[in-house]
Amino acid sequence: MHRERLTDDIFVFTSERYVQVTATVIFTQKGVVVFDTLPFPEETRQMADFIRRSGRGPVRYLILSHSHADHVYGAYLFPEAEIIAHRRCYDLLMRYGQKGLEEARRAEPELTEVTLRFPALWTETDAALRMGNKTIQLYYSPGHTPDLIGAYIQEERTLLASDTMMPVPYVADGDPLQLIDSLHALRQYQAEHLVQGHGDILLRGEIQTHIAANIAYLEKLVEVISHAVEEGTPLERLLRIPPEEFGVSRIALEGLAPQIHQANLLAYYEQSKQHKRKRK
Numbered sequence: 001m002h003r004e005r006l007t008d009d010i011f012v013f014t015s016e017r018y019v020q021v022t023a024t025v026i027f028t029q030k031g032v033v034v035f036d037t038l039p040f041p042e043e044t045r046q047m048a049d050f051i052r053r054s055g056r057g058p059v060r061y062l063i064l065s066h067s068h069a070d071h072v073y074g075a076y077l078f079p080e081a082e083i084i085a086h087r088r089c090y091d092l093l094m095r096y097g098q099k100g101l102e103e104a105r106r107a108e109p110e111l112t113e114v115t116l117r118f119p120a121l122w123t124e125t126d127a128a129l130r131m132g133n134k135t136i137q138l139y140y141s142p143g144h145t146p147d148l149i150g151a152y153i154q155e156e157r158t159l160l161a162s163d164t165m166m167p168v169p170y171v172a173d174g175d176p177l178q179l180i181d182s183l184h185a186l187r188q189y190q191a192e193h194l195v196q197g198h199g200d201i202l203l204r205g206e207i208q209t210h211i212a213a214n215i216a217y218l219e220k221l222v223e224v225i226s227h228a229v230e231e232g233t234p235l236e237r238l239l240r241i242p243p244e245e246f247g248v249s250r251i252a253l254e255g256l257a258p259q260i261h262q263a264n265l266l267a268y269y270e271q272s273k274q275h276k277r278k279r280k
């Protein structure tokens with residue numbers, strides 16, 4: 001796990017064990033807010049220890065950006081915190097959480113000690129959390145998944161975008177068109193820092209460039225697949241197009257970017273085929 005200080009009050013933790021997933025600690029005059037956790041107990045425990053040593057606790061709130069395992073499995077290590085998420089995150093965790101955890105435990109015995117925690121506070125519209133000297137705006141940001149929320153810390157001009165921003169967009173559980181809208185919405189913030197759900201922290205000038213690149217990727221994905229489905233092009237032929245033609249770097253995210261791209265192709269191809277069938 002790697003820790004980075006963004007400002008005096010904001011620290012970002014990046015997993016060294018699972019595709020550079022990030023979690024953020026926000027210190028306020030009225031206690032601590034944590035945004036997402038890390039998947040393995042060992043790494044989230046280091047976050048909790050860091051907060052304890054700072055003497056600036058307790059952790060009042062834990063915001064879960066969405067229900068994906070890699071962001072929520074550490075929640076039980078902040079038992080004193082109330083959990084905030086989108087209502088759909090609650091629904092998804094209730095429906096699929098336990099089954100997913102049991103499967104994950106079989107592959108990773110370390111996860112045996114993990115127990116799921118469910119959000120007690122739900123947002124459905126945009127909301128603001130005022131904690132001492134910090135204003136944390138929560139905004140709905142669907143596309144990667146239908147339950148995703150991000151946070152903007154006004155005083156620090158810091159955007160916690162979660163998986164709305166990744167080195168390569170991931171939409172296999174979501175909707176690329178919705179993600180395009182959510183990416184456009186990120187542009188209105190005059191952020192100094194953008195914390196992606198996975199990968200490096202983006203600074204000022206880089207932010208707009210990376211958002212534009214992700215929008216371009218998704219537009220190309222939608223265009224190529226829509227065309228292929230109209231023409232009846234087989235999926236195999238799409239899978240043979242080199243990822244670079246979509247602007248995907250083979251080395252991004254520890255070399256996983258091409259796999260993510262392939263998952264996007266498969267999922268959106270299936271979705272588009274079903275839409276086409278319904279239209280007939």
Ligand SMILES: [Zn+2]
Nearest residue numbers: 066068144163
């Ligand atoms: Zn995710």
